[in-house]
Amino acid sequence: MRARGPTTDIGKTLAGIGTVTAWNVIPRPLPAAERRRRLLSSIATHSMLIVSSLMFLLPMVFVVTTAVMTDRQSLTRQIWPNPFVWSNFLDVFERIELWRYTLNTMAIATLSTVGVVLSSVPVAYALSRMNWRGRQATFILVLATLMLPFQVTIVPLYVIFVRLDWINTLLPLIVPAFFGDAFSIFLLRQFFLTVPEELSDAARVDGASEWQIMTRVIVPLAKPAIAAVALFNFLYNWNDFFGPLLYLIGNNRLWTLGLALSEFRTMHHVEWNLTMAASLMFMGPVIVLFFLAQRVFVEGVTLTGVKG
Amino acid sequence: MSPWVIGFLTFILYPMVATFYFSFTRYDLLSSPEWYGIQNYVYMFTKDPNFWVAVRNTIWIIAFGVPLQIVLSIITAWMLTKPRRGMKIYRTIFFMPSLAPPVAVALAFVFIFNPRTGPINVVLNKLGWEDPPLWFFTAQWSKPAMLILTLWGIGGTMIIFLAGLLDVPQQLYEAAEIEGATGWQKFRHVTLPTISPVIFFSLVTGVIYGFQFFTQAYVASITVSGSSTSQAATSVGAPNESLMFYSVYLWQQGWGNFRMGYASALAWMMFLVTMVCTLILVKTSRRWVHYAGGGFR
Numbered sequence: 001m002r003a004r005g006p007t008t009d010i011g012k013t014l015a016g017i018g019t020v021t022a023w024n025v026i027p028r029p030l031p032a033a034e035r036r037r038r039l040l041s042s043i044a045t046h047s048m049l050i051v052s053s054l055m056f057l058l059p060m061v062f063v064v065t066t067a068v069m070t071d072r073q074s075l076t077r078q079i080w081p082n083p084f085v086w087s088n089f090l091d092v093f094e095r096i097e098l099w100r101y102t103l104n105t106m107a108i109a110t111l112s113t114v115g116v117v118l119s120s121v122p123v124a125y126a127l128s129r130m131n132w133r134g135r136q137a138t139f140i141l142v143l144a145t146l147m148l149p150f151q152v153t154i155v156p157l158y159v160i161f162v163r164l165d166w167i168n169t170l171l172p173l174i175v176p177a178f179f180g181d182a183f184s185i186f187l188l189r190q191f192f193l194t195v196p197e198e199l200s201d202a203a204r205v206d207g208a209s210e211w212q213i214m215t216r217v218i219v220p221l222a223k224p225a226i227a228a229v230a231l232f233n234f235l236y237n238w239n240d241f242f243g244p245l246l247y248l249i250g251n252n253r254l255w256t257l258g259l260a261l262s263e264f265r266t267m268h269h270v271e272w273n274l275t276m277a278a279s280l281m282f283m284g285p286v287i288v289l290f291f292l293a294q295r296v297f298v299e300g301v302t303l304t305g306v307k308g
Numbered sequence: 309m310s311p312w313v314i315g316f317l318t319f320i321l322y323p324m325v326a327t328f329y330f331s332f333t334r335y336d337l338l339s340s341p342e343w344y345g346i347q348n349y350v351y352m353f354t355k356d357p358n359f360w361v362a363v364r365n366t367i368w369i370i371a372f373g374v375p376l377q378i379v380l381s382i383i384t385a386w387m388l389t390k391p392r393r394g395m396k397i398y399r400t401i402f403f404m405p406s407l408a409p410p411v412a413v414a415l416a417f418v419f420i421f422n423p424r425t426g427p428i429n430v431v432l433n434k435l436g437w438e439d440p441p442l443w444f445f446t447a448q449w450s451k452p453a454m455l456i457l458t459l460w461g462i463g464g465t466m467i468i469f470l471a472g473l474l475d476v477p478q479q480l481y482e483a484a485e486i487e488g489a490t491g492w493q494k495f496r497h498v499t500l501p502t503i504s505p506v507i508f509f510s511l512v513t514g515v516i517y518g519f520q521f522f523t524q525a526y527v528a529s530i531t532v533s534g535s536s537t538s539q540a541a542t543s544v545g546a547p548n549e550s551l552m553f554y555s556v557y558l559w560q561q562g563w564g565n566f567r568m569g570y571a572s573a574l575a576w577m578m579f580l581v582t583m584v585c586t587l588i589l590v591k592t593s594r595r596w597v598h599y600a601g602g603g604f605r
Contacts, residue, residue, distance in 0.1 A: 045390040052384060053401045059460060060405075062427050063416045077430050123312040145320050149520055149582060151558055151575045153323035155330055155568050160318075162337065179315020239409040241523040246563060258411040258523075262530065270531065272419050279412035286407050294400070297407075301467045 067276040074272040088277040095274060098281065100253065101260040108173045108244075108256065109237040115177030116184050116233045117226060123180050124188035125214045129200060139189070145182040150242075158246060168251035173243050177233075184229040187300070191225035192218055228300030231293055235286060257282045330572035337566055348573035359574075361549050362557035366519060368451055369553065373458055374514035378507060381462050385469035399470070406463030414527035417457045418444050444532045447550035454551065457524055465510050472506040473499065501598040508589065508597045515585045519578050522555040529556075541565065554578060 030038070066074050067088055069081045092098050126132070127139050161172045195218055203213045219226065244256040261278055290297060331348055333341035352359050384402055388395055405413070420426050421443035432440035441449040480498045489497070500507075526544055529551045533543035541564025545552030552560075558578070562571030 042391065045387060046394070049387050049391065049394075049398050052387070053398055056401050056405060056460065059416055059420055062420050066419060075425055077425050079427050079430060119311050119315070141316070145316070147516065147582075147586065148320070148324075149516065149575075149578060151520065151555060152327055152579045153320060155562060155572045155575065156323035156326035157319065158562075159326075159337070159568070160323075176315065176319050178311065179319060180312035185312070235407060239407075239411075241409075241411050241527070242559075245526075245559075258409060261411050261415060262527070270419075270534075275415055276419065279409075279415055282412045283408050286409065287404070290400075290404065290407055298399075298403075298467055301464055 063276050063279060066272055067280050069273045071271055071273050074276075085273070088273050089281070092274055092278045092281065095271075096260055096278070098257075098260070098278065101255055101257045102281075104170070104254055105238060105256040105258075108170055109234045111170075111174045112177035112237050113230050113233040115174065115179075116181045117230055119178050119180040120184040120188055120229065121219065121226065122214065124185045124192055125210075125218060127185065128189045128192040129195075129214070129218065130210060142182050142185050146186060154246070161247065167247055168254065170248075170254060172247045173237070173240075181233065184233065187229055187232075188222065188225055191222050195221055224296060224299060227293065227296045231289065231296055232300060235289070238286065327572045327575055330569050331576050332573075333569040335568040335572075337568055341569065344569060348570050349577075351570070352573060352577065358549070358552065358557060361545075362552050362554045365451065365550065365552055366521070366554040369455065369458075369521060370515055370518035372455055373518065374511060376455070376459060377462050377465060377514060378510050380459060381465040381469045381510070382473075382503070384462070385466045385473050388466075388470055389473050399467075402466055403463035406461040408461070410523040411527050413457065413461070414524040415531060417453065417460075417524075418528050418531045421453050444528050445547055447548040450528070450547055450550045454525065454528065457528075458521075468506055468509070469503060472503040476502045504597045505599060508593050512586055512589055515589070516582050519582055520555050521553045522559065525551040525553050525556050526559070 062079075065079065065081050068084045068086055069078075069088075070083070070085050073081065123142075127135060127142070157172075158167075161167055164171075166172050199217055199221075200213050203217050208216065239258070240256075241258040244259050248254045248256065248259065257278075261275065261282065330341060332344060332346065334344045334348075335341040388399055388402070391398070421428050423429055423440070423442040423445055426443075428443075429440045441452075443449050443453040476499055480502070481494055484494045484498050526540070529544050529546040530540050533546040535543040541560055544556050544560050544564070554574075555578075558571050558574045561567045561574060
């Protein structure tokens with residue numbers, strides 16, 4: 001039964017992205033002229049790709065080289081580090097409380113991700129696998145909030161959190177996540193719709209409640225979509241700057257990495273080497289996550305864009 | 309459903325209505341809101357020069373940023389469909405930057421584009437340009453530098469276009485070839501119509517995102533002006549208000565100057581403008597967006 005599930009669909013999309021060769025391969029010997037033409041065009045595409053790859057990589061290269069320079073050298077015109085100061089990566093921990101900021105950021109990102117997944121799965125389920133009056137209208141409402149710029153709600157939200165005395169605590173950045181997130185609901189709903197209705201019917205015949213169908217049938221099948229939602233939320237909260245700027249700026253014990261990065265700026269100059277070393281450590285978890293879950297990322301982005 | 313309903317009421321509906329109400333008041337958070345009629349809106353349009361600066365800057369970044377982002381995404385995605393080997397490596401290289409934390413990206417680009425010691429100008433010097441631009445340090449070049457920064461992160465859009473390009477049915481190309489279509493004709497009459505929904509999607513999200521552009525501009529401005537976090541309210545927009553984008557201005561008015569009423573008015577105006585832009589795009593899209601299934605997908 002699993003093999004017929006939606007996982008195969010997504011797998012197919014992915015296979016399509018990974019290899020474009022299927023239609024290119026023609027099983028017959030090619031004339032020499034044609035072979036030469038293909039070789040030339042292959043060299044042309046690869047050189048174009050390599051040049052543009054270098055352009056995309058260059059900023060990262062400069063970040064890395066600067067991160068291992070001395071403070072003095074980072075303020076000169078030299079591009080290559082001399083000497084290499086690997087201890088910069090340790091110095092950051094002494095200069096600012098990098099551990100504290102990492103833990104704060106991690107706490108916000110993890111807890112709000114848990115909240116979004118727990119709260120969005122049931123809503124997406126109700127919007128896709130259950131029939132009730134007003135379902136369509138509710139879905140349109142969810143879509144509408146997707147388009148809503150957050151600036152439209154931010155002032156009263158801030159006022160609410162001031163009244164609750166939640167400013168300078170992590171709560172404003174975590175609690176709302178437990179009430180559902182429009183983007184995640186939308187993505188999960190799109191995925192749930194692809195699960196064949198017969199699966200639910202079979203479970204219903206066996207006397208399963210809607211809750212059981214959701215947790216035992218749909219959620220196991222929807223693991224890739226749930227993983228995508230969790231990744232996107234983690235990443236969003238890890239990278240977020242505006243929220244922490246509003247709610248945490250007055251309490252430097254709760255600062256996130258983003259807020260803390262500006263700490264290297266002193267009155268006279270920016271300590272670029274340490275700033276870049278800390279930036280790299282800020283990017284680190286993102287890069288690791290990406291390589292662990294590259295498929296989920298690519299599928300997820302595709303799912304939101306093409307079928308939106 | 310019920311947590312979402314509570315969430316929708318407390319975190320979306322009530323705040324929207326409240327923002328609308330606050331936009332007709334003067335409110336500094338300390339005392340209660342004071343009725344101000346339409347004065348916030350009158351001030352915005354007739355007496356506030358900074359509002360128009362923010363609007364112009366935002367239009368600039370959208371007008372250049374969104375089309376460039378779409379064109380470059382299509383080109384990179386199209387290049388990625390070509391090779392038989394190594395596609396995943398290239399895809400990773402193009403995609404990764406879009407995941408990097410905006411704060412880190414902004415700091416990195418301010419450093420790379422440093423007029424005196426940054427690698428970009430060092431290289432430009434070597435290539436014979438004796439007085440290369442001052443980039444983030446001058447109002448004339450700060451927006452182009454910001455544009456380059458945002459274009460570095462086109463990976464997400466590119467991935468969507470890549471999926472769209474790979475979705476184009478091969479029979480269509482073969483049919484076009486039989487008819488004797490040239491490469492450009494195939495692109496114009498086969499590829500473009502098939503990926504037009506993706507173009508439409510990127511246009512709409514690009515315009516909405518343009519109005520929300522904040523973090524990179526904020527970080528770049530306070531870094532070049534060398535101010536501490538407590539002075540941020542006066543230094544955002546630096547140099548010379550050239551990076552004062554709409555959301556940055558909204559933050560400055562609300563959280564720098566504690567003019568919550570005026571910030572609410574700015575937020576509602578932004579909401580209206582993005583809605584109108586989206587509606588215009590939706591209306592015109594019927595003429596150029598082609599849905600393969602015929603209708604909504």
